[in-house]
Amino acid sequence: MVFLTALFFSASRSTREKPRSIVIADDCFLGVLAMLPAWSVLSHWGKNEQRGHLFLGSGTGTICSHRRTRRGDGSPIYPEMSENAILFGGTDPGRFNPTYMIFAESFTDPAKRRDPEFDRRDVALITQNALADSTYLDTVRAHYQRSQQIDWNLADPTYLPFASGALGTNFLFGLSGSIDKWMIGMGANWEVERRTSGSYFEPEQIVKPSALAKRIVQEDDLARFILGKLSDxxxxxxxxxxxxxxxxxILASEFNAIVDGDPIWDEAAFAGAEFSNTTLALREQVVALGQAQPRRIEENGRYIRWxxxxxxxxRRLIDELLADFVAPxxxxxxxxxxxxxPSQLEAEMAxxxxxQEADAREKAGALKPGEIVNRIGDRVSVAGQVSVMQINSKLAKLLFDKNPERDFFIEVSFPLEWMYPHLTPYGIILKLNRDEVPEITDEMMRKDRLFWANYQERLTGNWITDDTSVKEIGDWAIKTYRRWDLDGxxxxxxxxxDEAAQKAFSKLRTSIADIYRWRINNYKLAISQESDAAKRDEMKQKQDRMTREFIFALKQAWAFCPYSPEVLSHFTQLLLSLGYDEFRAGDKARRRPGATTPSNSLRPTSSSTPIARCFFT
Structure with a gap:
C-alpha cells in the first residue's frame, strides 16, 4: 500500500506532462492494483472472522462456562470450578482459551466483562503435553511455585544470565555482573508489582470510614490489635x-503500611475470627517461607516470593477481619x-x-503402539509422541499426588491411561477426581447429556436423539456444512x-465419549470373568446404558465436526467391536472381482443388540 500510494503521488505530479488518456489509464491501473487484496480477504472472510462467535455462551471460557448452562429451574447443571483448582490444558483451544480468561478477562474492568462476576485468577493452568520439557517446568515453578524457582544463583557457575553470558564474567572487571544484577532486580520489581499491586488499598475501598473508625477504637482484642498497628x-x-x-x-495509607509490613497474624487477637481455607493455607505457606527465606535476602532484588x-x-487478613467495612x-x-x-530431579527420575520400562518392553517384544526405542550398543534412547506422553503422564501423576488438597480438571489432548479411573464428565471438560470412581452412574450420564443438549441447541440445534441414525447425521452434515443449506x-x-469451533467442540465431546469407551471395555472384561449369572446380567445392563451414552456422545461430536478423524476412528472401532460378521463378509465380498454387495451388509444381524440396530439403521 505504501508503494501504491507513492506511485499515485508520483503519477499526480507528472500529470501535466502526460496526455489525459494516459493519466486515466495510470489511475485505473493503480486502482486495480489497490483492489487485488480484496479478493483474498473476501474469499477467506467467512471461515476466518471470529466477531461474536461466543459459542461458550457467556464468554467465560473453559473454567466456568457452566455458569450459563442451566437446568429448567435456573440452577447450574455443574458448579463452577472449585477455588484454587489446577487445570490441565491439552489442545490449543483448551490452553489458549483459559489463558485468556485467567490472565486477561479476570483483570478487565468488571463493567466491561461479558460476565461482571468472572474472576478466576486463582486457577493454575498447566499444559498437559509439556511437563517433560524442563524449560516448561521452570515456567510452572516461576508462575505457581516462586519460592522454588531460583532465576540466578551467584554460586552456580554453570548458569550465566544476560550480559555475563554474552560478554563474559570478567568483562571490564565485573561490569557484566553489575548489568545482570540491575536487569534481574528490575525484573523482580516488575514481578512484585504484578503479584501485589491489587493488594494495596485505594481510598474508595474504605466503604464505611466512620463505622470502621468506631470499630477500631472499641475495647476488644481485635480492635486493640489493629489500633496498635496504626501510627499516631x-x-x-x-x-x-x-x-x-x-x-x-488516612485509613488507606495506614492499612497499606500494615499490608507492606511483617505478617500480622496474632493468635490471641484473631481467636474468634473465621478465615477462608485459602487464607489459612496461605498463612501456613508464609510461615514456611519465613523460616526458609529470611526477609533480609529479598533486599538483593532477586528473591521476591517472600x-x-x-x-x-x-491484605486477605484485613479483608476478612473487616469485611463489613472494606472492599476486598x-x-x-x-x-x-x-x-x-515436580522438581528438576524428579523430572529426571521420571x-x-x-x-527402564521401555527398555524392558523392547526386550520382551511388547512395546506399546507408537513407542520407539533406539539401541546403540549399551545406550538406550526413546523417541516419538507416545514416549514423550508416557513421561508427561508420570509427571502429571506426580503433580496430582503432590497436591492432595487441590481439585484437578482436564481438557484432554492425548489420553493418559492412569487418569481414566479418576475421570468424570464436568461440562465441556473432565474432573480428575482424587479417588478412583467405581462407576459412571446414571445420574452422571443424565447430567452430561443434559449439559450437552444445551450446548447442542446453541451450536447446531438440539435435534440428535438416541433414535437418530448415523446416515441421518451424515445427510444433515452434507446439507449444512457442504452445501451451506440452512433451511430448518x-x-x-x-x-x-467456523472450522476452529467445530474441531474444538467435537474434540471436547469426543474426550467424554472416550471415558465411556474405557468403562465399556472394563465391563466387557468383568463380564467375561464373572461366574455369577445375576451379576453378569447386572453388569450387562450397565454396559448397555454406557454404550448408549457412548454412541450418543459420538453422534453429537460427529455433528459438530463431520470431518473429525478421531470421531471416525471411534465409529470404525465400534462397528468392528460389536461383532458384525456381515460387515466382515460384506467387506471381503466387495473385494472379490464381480462380487455384489448386499444392501444390508453393514446393518446389524438379528442377534445384535437393540442399541446397535438403532445406531446403524
Missing amino acids: NGREACANPPSDDTLRE RQARVRLN GQAGLYPDLELNS FAEYL YTGDPAFVR
Whole structure:
C-alpha cells in the first residue's frame, strides 16, 4: 500500500506532462492494483472472522462456562470450578482459551466483562503435553511455585544470565555482573508489582470510614490489635474522625503500611475470627517461607516470593477481619497459593524410570503402539509422541499426588491411561477426581447429556436423539456444512463456517465419549470373568446404558465436526467391536472381482443388540 500510494503521488505530479488518456489509464491501473487484496480477504472472510462467535455462551471460557448452562429451574447443571483448582490444558483451544480468561478477562474492568462476576485468577493452568520439557517446568515453578524457582544463583557457575553470558564474567572487571544484577532486580520489581499491586488499598475501598473508625477504637482484642498497628496520625483520626473523604485517605495509607509490613497474624487477637481455607493455607505457606527465606535476602532484588506472600496474606487478613467495612483487594497475576510442582530431579527420575520400562518392553517384544526405542550398543534412547506422553503422564501423576488438597480438571489432548479411573464428565471438560470412581452412574450420564443438549441447541440445534441414525447425521452434515443449506437449521449460523469451533467442540465431546469407551471395555472384561449369572446380567445392563451414552456422545461430536478423524476412528472401532460378521463378509465380498454387495451388509444381524440396530439403521 505504501508503494501504491507513492506511485499515485508520483503519477499526480507528472500529470501535466502526460496526455489525459494516459493519466486515466495510470489511475485505473493503480486502482486495480489497490483492489487485488480484496479478493483474498473476501474469499477467506467467512471461515476466518471470529466477531461474536461466543459459542461458550457467556464468554467465560473453559473454567466456568457452566455458569450459563442451566437446568429448567435456573440452577447450574455443574458448579463452577472449585477455588484454587489446577487445570490441565491439552489442545490449543483448551490452553489458549483459559489463558485468556485467567490472565486477561479476570483483570478487565468488571463493567466491561461479558460476565461482571468472572474472576478466576486463582486457577493454575498447566499444559498437559509439556511437563517433560524442563524449560516448561521452570515456567510452572516461576508462575505457581516462586519460592522454588531460583532465576540466578551467584554460586552456580554453570548458569550465566544476560550480559555475563554474552560478554563474559570478567568483562571490564565485573561490569557484566553489575548489568545482570540491575536487569534481574528490575525484573523482580516488575514481578512484585504484578503479584501485589491489587493488594494495596485505594481510598474508595474504605466503604464505611466512620463505622470502621468506631470499630477500631472499641475495647476488644481485635480492635486493640489493629489500633496498635496504626501510627499516631491514624489513631488520632479514628478517635476524632475528620470528613469521610479525609478519613478514607488516612485509613488507606495506614492499612497499606500494615499490608507492606511483617505478617500480622496474632493468635490471641484473631481467636474468634473465621478465615477462608485459602487464607489459612496461605498463612501456613508464609510461615514456611519465613523460616526458609529470611526477609533480609529479598533486599538483593532477586528473591521476591517472600514479599509477595507477606503482602497477600496481610491484605486477605484485613479483608476478612473487616469485611463489613472494606472492599476486598485483588490477587496478583498468579494465584496466592503455591502448588507443589515436580522438581528438576524428579523430572529426571521420571525419565529414567520410563527409559527402564521401555527398555524392558523392547526386550520382551511388547512395546506399546507408537513407542520407539533406539539401541546403540549399551545406550538406550526413546523417541516419538507416545514416549514423550508416557513421561508427561508420570509427571502429571506426580503433580496430582503432590497436591492432595487441590481439585484437578482436564481438557484432554492425548489420553493418559492412569487418569481414566479418576475421570468424570464436568461440562465441556473432565474432573480428575482424587479417588478412583467405581462407576459412571446414571445420574452422571443424565447430567452430561443434559449439559450437552444445551450446548447442542446453541451450536447446531438440539435435534440428535438416541433414535437418530448415523446416515441421518451424515445427510444433515452434507446439507449444512457442504452445501451451506440452512433451511430448518436452528443452531448458530456462525458455527457452520467456523472450522476452529467445530474441531474444538467435537474434540471436547469426543474426550467424554472416550471415558465411556474405557468403562465399556472394563465391563466387557468383568463380564467375561464373572461366574455369577445375576451379576453378569447386572453388569450387562450397565454396559448397555454406557454404550448408549457412548454412541450418543459420538453422534453429537460427529455433528459438530463431520470431518473429525478421531470421531471416525471411534465409529470404525465400534462397528468392528460389536461383532458384525456381515460387515466382515460384506467387506471381503466387495473385494472379490464381480462380487455384489448386499444392501444390508453393514446393518446389524438379528442377534445384535437393540442399541446397535438403532445406531446403524
